Amino acid sequence: MITIEQRAEFRKHFRNNISRRVATDKIVKGIVFGCVLLAIIPLGSILFEIIRNGVPVLSIDFLTQPPGAVGSNQPGGIGPAIQGTLMLIGLSSLIGVPVGVLGGIFLSEYGNNKYGQTIRFFNDVLAEFPTIVIGLFAFAVIVLSLGYFSILAGMFALSIIMLPIITRTTEESLKLVPVSYREAGYALGIKRSVIIFRILLTSAKSGLITGIMLSVARIAGETAPLIFTILGNEDFFSGFDQPVDALPLRIYRLANLPYDSATAQGWGGALVLILIILSLNIGIRYLFLRKRRGGSFRITTGG
Amino acid sequence: MAALESQQVDRMETLTRTPIARSSIEASRYKLVAENIVASYNGIAAVKGVNMKFREKAVTALIGPSGCGKTTFLRCLNRMHELTKGATVTGKVLLDNQDLYSNKEDAIIHRRKIGMVFQKPNPFPTMSIYDNVAAGLKLNGVKDKKIIDQIVQGCLEMVYLWDEVKHDLKKPGMSLSGGQQQRLCIARALAIQPEVLLMDEPASALDPIATQKIEEMITELKKEYTIIIVTHNMQQAVRVSDYTGFMYLGDLVEFGETKQIFENPRNEITAKYVQGQFG
Amino acid sequence: METVKLKGGSPIFDKIFKIGVTIAGTYVLAIIVLIVIQLTTNSYQIWAQEGVSFLTGSDWNAVEGSESYGAAPYIAGTFVTAGIAMLIGVPISIGIAMFLSELAPKFLRSVLSFVVELLAAVPSIIYGLWGMFVFRDYIRDWIETPLNSALGNNVILFSGTPFGLDIFTASVVLAIMIIPTIASISREIMIAVPSSQREAAFMLGATKWEVFKMAVIPYSKSGLIGASILGLGRAVGETMAITLLIGNATGQSAFPSSLFAPGQTLSSIIANEFPEAANGSLHMAALIGCGLILFVIAITINIVAQFLVSKVLKTHQGAVLA
Numbered sequence: 075m076i077t078i079e080q081r082a083e084f085r086k087h088f089r090n091n092i093s094r095r096v097a098t099d100k101i102v103k104g105i106v107f108g109c110v111l112l113a114i115i116p117l118g119s120i121l122f123e124i125i126r127n128g129v130p131v132l133s134i135d136f137l138t139q140p141p142g143a144v145g146s147n148q149p150g151g152i153g154p155a156i157q158g159t160l161m162l163i164g165l166s167s168l169i170g171v172p173v174g175v176l177g178g179i180f181l182s183e184y185g186n187n188k189y190g191q192t193i194r195f196f197n198d199v200l201a202e203f204p205t206i207v208i209g210l211f212a213f214a215v216i217v218l219s220l221g222y223f224s225i226l227a228g229m230f231a232l233s234i235i236m237l238p239i240i241t242r243t244t245e246e247s248l249k250l251v252p253v254s255y256r257e258a259g260y261a262l263g264i265k266r267s268v269i270i271f272r273i274l275l276t277s278a279k280s281g282l283i284t285g286i287m288l289s290v291a292r293i294a295g296e297t298a299p300l301i302f303t304i305l306g307n308e309d310f311f312s313g314f315d316q317p318v319d320a321l322p323l324r325i326y327r328l329a330n331l332p333y334d335s336a337t338a339q340g341w342g343g344a345l346v347l348i349l350i351i352l353s354l355n356i357g358i359r360y361l362f363l364r365k366r367r368g369g370s371f372r373i374t375t376g377g
Numbered sequence: 378m379a380a381l382e383s384q385q386v387d388r389m390e391t392l393t394r395t396p397i398a399r400s401s402i403e404a405s406r407y408k409l410v411a412e413n414i415v416a417s418y419n420g421i422a423a424v425k426g427v428n429m430k431f432r433e434k435a436v437t438a439l440i441g442p443s444g445c446g447k448t449t450f451l452r453c454l455n456r457m458h459e460l461t462k463g464a465t466v467t468g469k470v471l472l473d474n475q476d477l478y479s480n481k482e483d484a485i486i487h488r489r490k491i492g493m494v495f496q497k498p499n500p501f502p503t504m505s506i507y508d509n510v511a512a513g514l515k516l517n518g519v520k521d522k523k524i525i526d527q528i529v530q531g532c533l534e535m536v537y538l539w540d541e542v543k544h545d546l547k548k549p550g551m552s553l554s555g556g557q558q559q560r561l562c563i564a565r566a567l568a569i570q571p572e573v574l575l576m577d578e579p580a581s582a583l584d585p586i587a588t589q590k591i592e593e594m595i596t597e598l599k600k601e602y603t604i605i606i607v608t609h610n611m612q613q614a615v616r617v618s619d620y621t622g623f624m625y626l627g628d629l630v631e632f633g634e635t636k637q638i639f640e641n642p643r644n645e646i647t648a649k650y651v652q653g654q655f656g
Numbered sequence: 657m658e659t660v661k662l663k664g665g666s667p668i669f670d671k672i673f674k675i676g677v678t679i680a681g682t683y684v685l686a687i688i689v690l691i692v693i694q695l696t697t698n699s700y701q702i703w704a705q706e707g708v709s710f711l712t713g714s715d716w717n718a719v720e721g722s723e724s725y726g727a728a729p730y731i732a733g734t735f736v737t738a739g740i741a742m743l744i745g746v747p748i749s750i751g752i753a754m755f756l757s758e759l760a761p762k763f764l765r766s767v768l769s770f771v772v773e774l775l776a777a778v779p780s781i782i783y784g785l786w787g788m789f790v791f792r793d794y795i796r797d798w799i800e801t802p803l804n805s806a807l808g809n810n811v812i813l814f815s816g817t818p819f820g821l822d823i824f825t826a827s828v829v830l831a832i833m834i835i836p837t838i839a840s841i842s843r844e845i846m847i848a849v850p851s852s853q854r855e856a857a858f859m860l861g862a863t864k865w866e867v868f869k870m871a872v873i874p875y876s877k878s879g880l881i882g883a884s885i886l887g888l889g890r891a892v893g894e895t896m897a898i899t900l901l902i903g904n905a906t907g908q909s910a911f912p913s914s915l916f917a918p919g920q921t922l923s924s925i926i927a928n929e930f931p932e933a934a935n936g937s938l939h940m941a942a943l944i945g946c947g948l949i950l951f952v953i954a955i956t957i958n959i960v961a962q963f964l965v966s967k968v969l970k971t972h973q974g975a976v977l978a
Contacts, residue, residue, distance in 0.1 A: 089518025109751030176680030202894020295779025
């Protein structure tokens, strides 16, 4: 038991350190705010430079014409690159969306066991994988066995990058569907598969679309895997056995050319690319993420 | 359960039969005064202008149905409410005639003088039992190891925990049972030598035996501290408190000596509530 | 009529459906296994030829007849750039997360969270372009040249001729790129710390910073480490920005010594030299071998990180004892 005298004695040992502690607190708050500014400055600078350098290049020709001869006075455009990127997004979705959604259904409806946990774990690991490795893999599997670079190899690589994102968002949005929906279905004697298709997927629709848009935003900017798969092309798409171009790959090639006109075109390409990605992201944000609690979908781009 | 209830009734009878030493209470002065406290969450008022005076070295209980604002009010008394997102407070809280709300910075000093115990025990999970109690001392610059040892032991004794843990002081605080954790949290609050102790349903997450221990401890602590306790349990209010305030829909409906509130309530709603007609 | 339709669904279809989704789920696992097999078989040639010296050697000669490959400088380059990026990026990220979870007023919170997400959404190639044509000049003139002229003669780290396309620039841009990842996960982890923990510290009279040190950090430590390791995983696998910024040295000279010298990472050597390597050549096998090394590094890092992060985010209540 502590007596009153003891308490008085104890209080004497308390340092009057409040002002120093409050000062430390203020300094830390200042530093922390500085961290936020440090992160915003690059974003501001990137957007500013893209607009400053990219806007002057924009024209109908730039968006629709193939690139001009290297070093020539005919700058040409990035038409094939835009075409290639759009085709790649569409084709990758053909594999990535159905497999990803089915995988998500598996994790949410049948994945409550050891095997499900394993899959979930490796799905998360694959989501964080260096995309250059996935590119090499697609090269080894598709390009080497077919014998040519093509949009097929690119679509295979990008579909692998999409997959874990869609799987994860599908699982999470299915889990947000109230249990009572399922129970109501079971009570009526409806088979599980029918419940999933007719009831759950309909209720989770906005979550699914969010996941798909997220994954599209992600693959639209992917560059590294394309080097090993679609190779790049100065011309428009001419067949499934031919190399094709893509926007990020074109920017990479233009950045490596020692001509000012090429650099300017690179900025123009970057403007188009960032507009695609930003509009997808802002769309996601305002259409769907709001409805979700937490908001833990992460939009990220790799290699 | 039946045995427990009868036990409670017994205790209630003992309490009501034993005359409280009135003279000592009436002579004591007001330690804490709340003036016109209005508190809200995101613009919705939870406490609508409460005035209340708390006697020194007495236990004041705040009772009322869920959502009546009693916890919010309690959290205004040591400026804890304003830490919640979207929360605002106006009014005055005078501790020994000094307004807690006069200076924004001083919240840190005032919180030290007004300890708080929460509904659920919340020891720091990565700290040992010893470090949990000593946590506040380190903040306040107490460096003398001997003094810290003395305070830790003294505080653990005050919460009847010392004998149970004296050989395990290095063990994590989370290794204790729920009731022990709650007493550890009380010891942690006592270690910084507060003058007022706020308790927000300290026993609501505990079993009857642990609850009884906490109540015995409150009766003991009253000799030194001004205690304000929020409780859902009316028997508990009768057992431990000298004064009771009944809150309803954000207002203080009735405030007086516990005996009067429970035996002879002046307000109709109070009467209904203490008779268990709603709650 | 709709309800009648809903009542359908034969048990056999149910079974087929279950098998179908299980296969789809397994696809992920199959891909990872196939990646291991493909990278191993396609780089077999280089392991057969060079053995352990592919990991320890530093020769890089693609001239036919005197071919010799060692990946040590690129492994070192990968770790050095990622390490510097972590040194810069982790404290800033934790600071941002602290601001977003503990300090920022409501309106700033959502605006800044969005900005951080946007930073994460900017593709690597755009960071590369910006680094090459904008940031490089600033970092060379404002940081590298002053450091070099002041300390370059005495400190080997700052020696050489600042050019702007070097290990330092690549690492700083890498830091900028991993900040959003680490910051947004750290923020989530800090938000998951129960408010009762903060209240306990506030009750003792702690300032916000002390609350952070006392209640938030210890509770979320393993999760924050996990978030940082996840950032490390990103940094290690990052390709395009690095390829454009690191200066692309090969062989012995690619060993990182000065911050202001060109270097090379596993991913950048693959991206740089792939167009020159012929199918089936030893050169190609060496590049795929680099990919295999990168795979092993990345998967190890990621497994550790996922384990730490998921453990914390799934344990909402109760203590997380390290």
